[in-house]
Amino acid sequence: MKYRQLTKEQFESLHKEFAQFLATQSIDVKEWQDIKTNKPKVAEEEMNIFSDLVWDDVLTKVNYVEHFSKTSANLFKCEDEQIHRIAIKVNWDINLLEQKGFEWLMQNPMDNSVEIFKGSKSYNGERNLEIFDLIEKGSSISKGEIYDYINSLVS
Incomplete structure (x- = not known):
């Protein structure tokens, strides 16, 4: 594999x-x-x-993933050959997992207490497997608005 x-809930929603997948194999x-x-x-x-078919389909369509912790955020842009990362660290007592902390970051991304690092790399292995690994480690698929916003400020 x-x-x-997929979880029981995911199977139920699909x-x-x-049923169509089984039908293609002549299984009623x-x-x-x-x-x-x-x-x-x-x-x-x-x-x-x-x-595997479902995961491959979903992961092939993923363009952005993000992972937030209390004082940091990792934003990823997933292209075909490379993955780009913006790492954000806030150096004071704030909780980015709460609405108030997240809003503060969005309004003050260039504050002296905020460190932003950018990097890019080619995938070590298969693109979809690397994205899946990020998701399994707690990242969420996103539309990329936060990545694009921060990227426009630091480019």
Whole structure:
């Protein structure tokens, strides 16, 4: 398996897509019930294959991810060949995880207590796997507004 299996909730929300996936393999509802009951390893493998397809589709479309902690933020722009990072560290007692702290940062990004670092690198391995790793470590997929805003200030 390339990524990880989707959660039960994710499978439930992708119920129609999973049914279509099984149909492409000529597996109908009755046969799927039989496979789940009598061949659990085969059922698990089908779920793993579907999970990888979903993750690949989602990750291929990702352009930005971000990760916030109490006093820092890591903003990533994910291009085809390179990933760009803006690392922000706030050097005073603030909580960027709270609305008040986040708003302060957005209004004062060039304050003396804010350090901003930029960097870029080529992917070490496969692009989607590196983005998946960031997500598994707590990053969230974003639209990139914060990255673009901060980038416009420090470019």
